[in-house]
Amino acid sequence: MKGGGGGAVGPAKRRWRGLAIGVLFLVILSMLVPLAFLLGLHNGFHSPGFVPLQHNSHLGDRTQHVDNLVRKLSPTRPKDILKRFAHEAKNETSSTDATRKNQQKKGIPIQPQVVLQPLSNRNINRDSGKTGMERGVDENVGLCELKYGSYCIWHEENREDMKDSTVKKLKDQLFVARAYFPSVAKRPSLNKLSRELKQNIQELERVLSESTADSDLPPGIEKKSKRMRAAIAKAKSVTADCNNVDKKLRQIFDLTEDEANFHMKQSAFLYQLAVQTMPRSHHCLSMKLTVEYFRDESFDEGLTEKYSDPTLQHYVIFSGNVIASSVVINSTVMHAKDSTNQVFHVLTDGQNYYAMKHWFLRNTFRDAVVQVLNIEHLILDYSDKTTVSHLNSPLEFRVSFYNSGNAQAMHNRTQYISIFSHSHYLLPEIFKNLQKVVVLDDDVVVRQDLSTLWNLNMGQKVMGAVQICSVRLGQLKSYLGESSFNKNTCLWMSGLNLIDLVRWRELGISENYWKLAKKMSMKEESTVLASTLTFQDLIYALDGEWIVSGLGHDYGISIQNIKKAAVLHYNGNMKPWLELGIRKYKVYWKKFINRKNQYLNECNVNP
Template identity: 60%
Template sequence: MKGGGGGGVSVPGKRRWRGLVIGVLFLVILSMLVPLAFLLGVHNGFHSPNPDGYVPVQHSSVSVSFLTLLLDLWDAHVLAIFLILMSSYFFSSFNWISEWCLYITKSSVQGTNNVAKVEGTEYVKGGIDENENCELKFGSYCLWRKEHREDMKDSMVKKLKDQLFVARAYYPSIAKLPSQSKLTRELRQNIQELERLLSESATDPDLPPEIGKKSQKMEAAIVKAKSFPVDCNNVDKKLRQIFDLTEDEANFHMKQSAFLYQLAVQTMPKSLHCLSMKLTVEYFKSTSLDMEPSQANKYSDPLLHHYVIFSNNVLASSVVINSTVMHSEESKSQVFHVLTDEQNYFAMKLWFFRNSFKEATVQVVNMEKFSLDYHDKATLSHMLLPVEFRVSFHNFDDSSTQDRTQYLSIFSDVHYLLPEIFPSLKKVVVLDDDIVVQKDLSALWNLDMGGKVNGAVQFCSVTLGLLKSYMGENNFDKKICAWMSGLNILDLARWRELDLTKSYRKLAREVSVGEESIEAASLRASLLTFQDLIYALDGVWALSGLGHNYGLDIQTIKKAAVLHYNGNMKPWLDLGIPRYKRHWKKFLNQEDQFLSECNIHP
């Protein structure tokens, strides 16, 4: 075959060259039948027992997703692999099998973890993906974690775990190569060494100084292992085993995280406990405290404006009273009744003696001193606060197939004792201790409720019909809106006339067939007790959701008379939503001596 320098190639030579190329390509394609059959066998091996007798175990849905990912990777790259094999088959012999195994191993790990990569390990600063999508309304912890992220303190620990992951995947295949006993021993020693170190270390400072050299030794051993052809079935088996173990560990930590989060939001912070204890000790150290008995005549005067707060939190109840008084045009007519348990009674007593709220009167009541037949002391102390429910339901009017979740705040059992606790009062306004008042509330006392008992803001995005699973088989109007505690004006005279306390007790004792929690029974009883007896307050009176909803409009917040921090993220907790906290903090006397001593800085 000759080529002319001036630009011509003889026709016979050109034809011979084309014929040779076609023949070579034909032989290449034929020679690919065996490798392709092997690849198809591997592909089918994901679904059927392997030749060595390994039968895949049944995996959870997460494991199935991992398997689907591997198949997707195969489908996406099979053409590319085919073309590469055609060009390199005669030069690399069967080395491509090892490279293909390595590729799917790397791809599967990288594809299922957008934070850490086995090859070229990368870690997001703070341990949180900046592109992580958080559910605005009910994924509150996700957003809180992003706002309070810190630099990673375990980047080397994570790198070592990744190296251990890869080494374990390759070790069974290397161990089967008789000529690589030295490499097998090296891998085994490195694996054992890293396992020992990681069992004793959670953060980088826990690691020994020479950890860098150990990591380099492991990396060198992994590079050597990758240079040998390995059986894909062995790698696949090991990856499955490691993934199952990792899945179990992830589920454990997820449950543990959820438990610790609930514990954090339901437990009194150490600083607030310190405040309560210091106030209690100071109360008993004081030899004489003038508790102004002259104010006692106001406690039962029906002509004054009486506000009731159920609380075991000194700071929370103080903010409620302070914000109400600060926005009142006439504080002299205001009487606040703080109902608490015996444990916090003396702390409350001293706090409200030391702090004045214009001309308003504050009475602290120990609920456990009442001679009430309905509750014993042990039960009473745990049922002071309103009960918050996170309810899930499906809205059939919505095209979405997902369930909706909302927060409802409802009276506790103790709220139904109000007519007995204040027998001389005809009307009271009940304020939850997780609210902030932004406007004068005196207009509530002039409302004509038309025979209704409970003036409350209704939550019409949740109707009783949507809560059918909570309501049981009782007769009720499915179109009635749920109501919220937080700000409620109660006509106690009408309450006594209808004997609603008796009605509530009867409904609360009714338990449907099967298991049912006390909370679910309480929710149903509360909603049914006030069925057709709710006086709907205008929505501008109270805005709820500041304890769980990150998406509230700033202008709506400014217009609301009362801000209700219902939800887990109370403003006095570290978990509280920062941009809503300032509305609460400005009514707190942060220069108080006891707050400084207990290091309280909400």
Template identity: 75%
Template structure:
């Protein structure tokens, strides 16, 4: 769905433009196309760092830009076209370059009471522009000294102040003093070209600083997204220690684990709490849980924490099996060196060739990872499984999925017809594909393992991975090509996606959906998660659990 957000830097840009117009002759429209490196500042504290070489903008292909999220597996696909300028990047291209960070920033922006701070910055901007010219005039040594002193005082104040509340009590007096000295500087006969050049130079440096802070903020956002919260790390470590300390009786219900007549759910996860919420929400809404078997596929690092959690927690009559997908002694060839989780991509389509990037249509697509293609080998006795991502919440009984007639198709999935194969043709290379076929999502998938084995889907996938291994996003390309004509389109009422990135979802639609999919960077277990959607996930936590309380997971 299209995401159009107001430019966060629009007010500041117009504010600077108005300021420039007040200071002198009308400037040509193309004035900011080049950078001016003149009018050296002659005071130590006023000198600004020289402008570094300007970086090229992020490349954008003419039809589609696909950038993966980093909260799960990462594969990056770069485009080919070039952005217009850094100013455009900060205004129109933020969402394209920094992804969901821009959406999160807009939704969490706090009102800044900083009118006086802005006024001081404006005065400092003007004073710095006049100072290099004033200081060169011997007759104006007194004025240049006052100008320098005022600049240094305001710089010192601004270095310690972000809002008006941070300013010292005498700031009004300092501001009037600065205003008076600027007025005297304006009355001096000067070469306007020098003032003009200095203004542009300061403008460039200010723009660089703004871009730096934008990149820094986006980096910190991504760091928060990719890093396991301290509370979850605490829980995992605590459970691992307790597993070896308590020696709880591990019930091996091998008959149920491999009984093809039961309802088998598979979850790939390295997150104890996330997988627990998926299982708990599924069981709570199930009409009959006796036939439910959950298989949690995890890695070495989280295996014992998972085992201990599901040994000490029961889910009505359902049973839970924890498997270590990285254990070669258990699964032989059906083993990967490391667990891979569903891969998520952000796909953007320009509305038209001339439209700004802010008007792009953006979709978020999650697909199978390498680990999914081991399912037929790991569950050799099963003919059908339902695969749930660990970022979903179940709100209705899912038993109807087991009676679906998929007409010989391998996988049942929610299709995304706003992202068609033809729109991705530049990434699919010379491989044949149906132009108008839709892409599809992981999250909730019904898999016919018998049909999968008959068509040798896994072998087809691995061959394609080898062919496109030099390309970024090989998992996406190989998966889309592998499952051509093998997708059974589930009714869209089954899944509502977007709870991990879209602030505008309809609450009534959320309540009616059978499954909620938190695809996107803003997962419900993160502090960055969208608050109004978190409640649908949090209610399936056991708020009385000792470990959750001790590790502050419930907060």
């Protein structure tokens, strides 16, 4: 019986023993997986719960943000977290890329995604600049330019070496220690290590609360940092709840990444604000000139007969910037073979009218004459006067083409264009007696005699302008709606434009523009489209050597091209009169400023 009983029980014990071994194996395996995360394999995992910043209010509510991130953590989704921030702009269009891949498989031609972005609203004054990388910097810079425009160019040029590296290293140690401390503190057998870790955390917190720079750190900080490193090493060597540590570290990573993204957007915003804000010295100059105009009554404008003489060469400038307008006129006159037949018409707004008037009454430009007009006081025969009651300087846009996964290719497909504003379509009405005018933007510098422009035979064309055939109307069809147009029509640039006012009046260019602009709801984006459609097949293409554009955003313009050009156009954010201007191009602009002028010295105007 005993032998029979032992034979019956033996197999059952063996089965239970096998199950016990299996359970033990699973327990060991479950401990190895967190250990693998602790050893660094978790770097291949990332939380999908990143939410792009809209404003900085979430930074003050970190607890709620951490809870949201914890709920969204998924340790089974491998991603390369080191490349995610760099390719943020690319990831934003991932759904579009998927659609394009499907189209490519089916043989459907892929159209590039075009984004037309106005660089600024410059209706108040031109002093703010025209609000949008150095070529070949790196891929991340190219992607950044598509999102932030020329801020990234300026950011690369002004990049500085990291300062206060010790403070940053201490903060990193503090983050890691805080991540390990909860797991260590829960184990009674590690009380000594828990107290040591806690003491080091408190010491670093006290030091960092009083020190924001390396120069503020106390003398014995290296010893404290060394003790913290030793405590962290001990905590890492202890078998802990690696899942919690991993979650905590990834929470800290997400918070840090959110803050980095926020500060990136904040710095880009501050850059745009610096571009759009009138410099204090320029504001001082405008105010001082206005006061002096009403104080001094000894000037008489005179020479009014030249202003409407059609046999002379008439140049028109729309601007609210005294210095910029003066540079344009001075550079044009200095390179003219004969300045006696040159007449300049500066159209400005009521805010800058008296400052402009006093400046050009006090300063002479060889034998040329300058007329200053207040566009707000002109009698206009348009039914909708509210749209032209203020000065609209030339508008600028950035056109970005998302047509490739390659960052450098996308960078090469970013174009900056400048175009006429609403105010420019009043020219035939303002200058009723004139037959031809040359329109100059106030961000140009003339380097050659422009008199040959007046001898050009444009045939039946209305305007002579430099065209940009890298951007065509067909690529902007998503903005044009149902309008009829030739998709191969090139966009044209303002800056240097020869206008046949007789032909303009015959074809009713202004009326056509107002109809198109009204149809397109008068938005800034519609201005470039309405202008292009209005002058479709009416542009006389000037030779590319007449003008070189991009000196306000492009670092890659060759010196040879600059020397050959008759006109330099500083289109872009980085205007030469701003501190943000590109240094190597400023020299061509600054040479036409009279640095001995009394008002410039009193207001410390030194671009």
